[in-house]
Amino acid sequence: MTTLLPTAEGRRAVYGRGALRRLCRAGRRFGVNVTLFSKVLAALDGSLTAEAALGFLPSVMEPQPANEVILFTAVESGADEDLTTAKTYLDRTAADLTEWWRRTGMPVPIIHTRAAPAQHGEPNRPPGKRRISNAVVDTAKAAQADLILLSSNGWAGLVAEVVLQLAETAVLLVRADDFHRVAPAKISRILVPLDGSELAEQALPCAAAVASRAGAREATVAHVRLPREGAASKIMRPTWDFRPFPRGEEGAYLTEAARRLEGAGMAVTTALRDGDPGPQVAAEALECGADLIVMASHGRSGNQTRPYGKVADDILHASPAPVLMLHTGE
Known part of the structure; x- marks a missing residue:
């Protein structure tokens, strides 16, 4: 979840008392006046399960009528007739969403629709899932969307996986098999995984802001204690951050992190796990009954080709709850 700082000096800079001091300073500045998302691209494929993810929009968007939602679908064939059919579907969905949003009593955002052909890799062959994912990500980037919303059946959908790999903005993935109609998302408990880095802590104010919008009153702040480094670690680095907290300081760190959310009016528990x-993190979400996981992950660095790493992939595949993945650009 964080970039590797293998030296003892690097560890002290990120963990231990340094992390606690940073959290204490941030806690004095912390509040719920954090800007949520103002332009969301919702990727739809024509299914009811994909549309059901739209129910999360009011929980993650600022209640401003100037905000925008882009309903988008990528058409595999690229044929004019199919594009027209897709645009008709999106326009009908936009009208239904506008009416549904109006019934909630909240300001209705500006809703756009956009259907675009997925780029073909070879003549006379339909594009693969990756090209559909590219169309989603490219459209979001061109529109300057700050969130991509989509559903995935059991997180196994290849489109969702590739979008996560390519996206340079926040992504909210909703389990398609748990939602079958557009309804306001019921978010009571939010799980925030932390690895001790300042980057991961950026999820805390966002979690508080989502809680304020969604009416969530409970949160769990979790840290997974990693295995100790062995002799082989000098030549065989794992694909995820291998640095443990100084033993015995994890509890104090989590307690200070919890205070930041408690200051936003939430009842907060802490969880320390090993492995x-x-x-x-996925197991903790199941045990604590989280309705949403909010986490931040690293951006591209070095030879890395994916904005989100192995930890994020594992959580998305195993999580029983929707996951809001924040892209920090670092």
């Missing part, structure tokens, strides 16, 4: 971070 591989991705599966352990």
Whole structure:
């Protein structure tokens, strides 16, 4: 979840008392006046399960009528007739969404529709899932959207996976098999995984802002304690951050992090687990009954080709709850 700082000096800069001091300073500045998302691209494929993800929009968007939602679909064939059919579907969905949003009593955002052909890799062959994902990501970037919303059946959908790999903005993935109609998302408890880095802590104010919008009153702040480094670690680095907290300081760190959310009026519990971070975060989400996971992950660095790494992938595949992944650009 964080970039590697293998030296003892690097560890002290990120963890331990340094992390606690940073959290204490941030806690004094912390509040719920954090800007949520103002322009969201919702990727739809014509299915009810994909449309059901739209129910999360009011929970993650600022209640401003000037905000924008782009309903987007990528047409595999690229034929004019199919593009017209897709545009008709999107316009009908936009009208239904506008009426639904109006019934909630909240300001209705500006809703656009856009259908575009997925780029073909070879003549006379339909584009693969990756090209559909490219169309989603490219459209979001061109529109300067600050969030991509989409659903994925059990997180196994290749489109969702590739969007996560390519996206340079925040992504909200909703389990398609848990929602079958557009309804306001019921978010009571939010899980925030932290690895001790300042980057991961950027999820805390966002979680508080989402909680304020969605009416969530409970949160869990979790940290996964990683295995100790062995002799082989000098030549065999894992694909996820291998640095443990100084033993005994994890609890104090989590307590200070919890205070930041408590200051936003939430009842907060802490969780300390051991093992591989991705599966352990997913297990904690199941045990604590989280309705949403909010986390931040690293941006591109070095030879890395994906904005989100292995930990994020593991959580998305195993999580029982929707995941809001924040892209920090670092």
